[in-house]
Amino acid sequence: MHGLPANLEEALLGLVREKLFEGGATLTVETDLFAAGLDSMGIMQLMISIEERFGVRVPESAVTRDHFSTASSLAAMVRRCAAPA
Amino acid sequence: MTPGPSRAKLRAPLGGCDCYLLALEDLMERSGQGRHVGVTVLEVGPGFEVERLREAAARFSESQPILGAKLQRGLPGAVPVWRGDQTAEVAVEIHPVGEDWRGLAEERLQGQWPGRLRFDVCSANEGFVVLMSWSHLLLDARGVELALAEVARLGEEVPAKPEVNSHALPFARHRSWWQEFRAVRPFLERYWSLRSGRVVSLGGAPARAGRAFFKAVRFSREETATMKRRADPVTGGIFALPWFLAVTMRAHAAVFRARGQESGSLECTISVQGRKRGARGPIFQNQVSQLFFARPLPDPASVEDAARALHGQFAAMTRDKFDGAFLVMIDWMRRLPAPLYRRFLRREASGQLASFYHAHTGEFLPGLREFCGGAIVDGWHVPSVPQPPGTGLFFSEREGRLTASLCWRDGVLSADEQALMLSAMRADLLGTQ
Numbered sequence: 165m166h167g168l169p170a171n172l173e174e175a176l177l178g179l180v181r182e183k184l185f186e187g188g189a190t191l192t193v194e195t196d197l198f199a200a201g202l203d204s205m206g207i208m209q210l211m212i213s214i215e216e217r218f219g220v221r222v223p224e225s226a227v228t229r230d231h232f233s234t235a236s237s238l239a240a241m242v243r244r245c246a247a248p249a
Numbered sequence: 250m251t252p253g254p255s256r257a258k259l260r261a262p263l264g265g266c267d268c269y270l271l272a273l274e275d276l277m278e279r280s281g282q283g284r285h286v287g288v289t290v291l292e293v294g295p296g297f298e299v300e301r302l303r304e305a306a307a308r309f310s311e312s313q314p315i316l317g318a319k320l321q322r323g324l325p326g327a328v329p330v331w332r333g334d335q336t337a338e339v340a341v342e343i344h345p346v347g348e349d350w351r352g353l354a355e356e357r358l359q360g361q362w363p364g365r366l367r368f369d370v371c372s373a374n375e376g377f378v379v380l381m382s383w384s385h386l387l388l389d390a391r392g393v394e395l396a397l398a399e400v401a402r403l404g405e406e407v408p409a410k411p412e413v414n415s416h417a418l419p420f421a422r423h424r425s426w427w428q429e430f431r432a433v434r435p436f437l438e439r440y441w442s443l444r445s446g447r448v449v450s451l452g453g454a455p456a457r458a459g460r461a462f463f464k465a466v467r468f469s470r471e472e473t474a475t476m477k478r479r480a481d482p483v484t485g486g487i488f489a490l491p492w493f494l495a496v497t498m499r500a501h502a503a504v505f506r507a508r509g510q511e512s513g514s515l516e517c518t519i520s521v522q523g524r525k526r527g528a529r530g531p532i533f534q535n536q537v538s539q540l541f542f543a544r545p546l547p548d549p550a551s552v553e554d555a556a557r558a559l560h561g562q563f564a565a566m567t568r569d570k571f572d573g574a575f576l577v578m579i580d581w582m583r584r585l586p587a588p589l590y591r592r593f594l595r596r597e598a599s600g601q602l603a604s605f606y607h608a609h610t611g612e613f614l615p616g617l618r619e620f621c622g623g624a625i626v627d628g629w630h631v632p633s634v635p636q637p638p639g640t641g642l643f644f645s646e647r648e649g650r651l652t653a654s655l656c657w658r659d660g661v662l663s664a665d666e667q668a669l670m671l672s673a674m675r676a677d678l679l680g681t682q
Contacts, residue, residue, distance in 0.1 A: 204488045205522065228487070
């Protein structure tokens, strides 16, 4: 788990706010991103932004509705992807 | 369009996609296809009040000066602009009880009405059908829904001042030509590799006159739930784009097969939104980029295999930042004189423009329950497709019900081919034969 920020949830929320949502100030780490309007393009952009910013490879099998539903669940997924096999 | 009171002069340059659509509309008009317009169908319940819509439409036009602006092309090499200082009247026409709204929608789809936005209200069952007709030069599908949401808001309250931008976000410029060239490179590489094959469409080149037609297929909540269960193993419940594109591509391939023709290279450009999610604006101008998809070869045996292959193209283009590269390219093209732009389009994709048009615009008017006093029952979009390619299949969803709109130009699809395309679509969506 090298190079991940200590508060990964907040860092991911910052990424979501910056890249995808207008008025993102109201989002929290537990906000349902799909209810807020996350779509195919947004998920793909988010996945690639995560790879670029945190240096982790997100396998196709990890791209599920559960993992992308909140910043909190995203953080758990990113930690698993970054953990040594 | 009746001129209204004078106001501060608007000057809004057309964006890259606006200029592409302007050249496309030029081509359509020159070949007798009329303007490039769309009709959005909104079903509302019994409490709907026409007078509220009339007042809201008047407030909307007052707050959005681009509706009264005129298009100025300027000298060769100049970017066309919307200019004006007049308020346009947005027509709201009430139709007699019993008038067929489908026939009226088809009439509006021919684009022979003044102005760039209008409403028609018809009685239907126990409620109403509101048709909003719009010019694609001013609005994309998300913009249409933002406009409807704003009209709904203006039907509830009188704002002190307009709160939504009326025109495009500023285009992000790169610092030098070299940086711009580097930014556009992913587009050029994919574009030239796709253009190496011969692209085909059901309408075929060249452009020719023909009325626009549509058929809407409305699925029940049970059918829509079945479709989602069927698609989930491939889409993970989240990637609708490659799945619905695969369905559309295979529905077109079925018609080619029935004609005894080799469908060869099928290509489709998909619009992706530039607006951030949750944004209330900007309403106007085409705030989109494009992704260029090609039919996977060899031909996938199932819709699942086709969707997986298209998902791979989707991931690769997003990783290469193709959508941004396309925006840089199309921004350069804004300065092309109209005849040169038309010449470019005439040669685009072996003269076909694309093999077909397709979009899934997602949830229709999410979060909006009422429109001018009536509960929203359902809604969907019907664009007029140009010929070539002459066909398009469009999807949207409202509260768990999917609607598909098959659009075509006169002479492109026979009645049997329409039925075949819709039956191939149903078979892939529902897993039935």
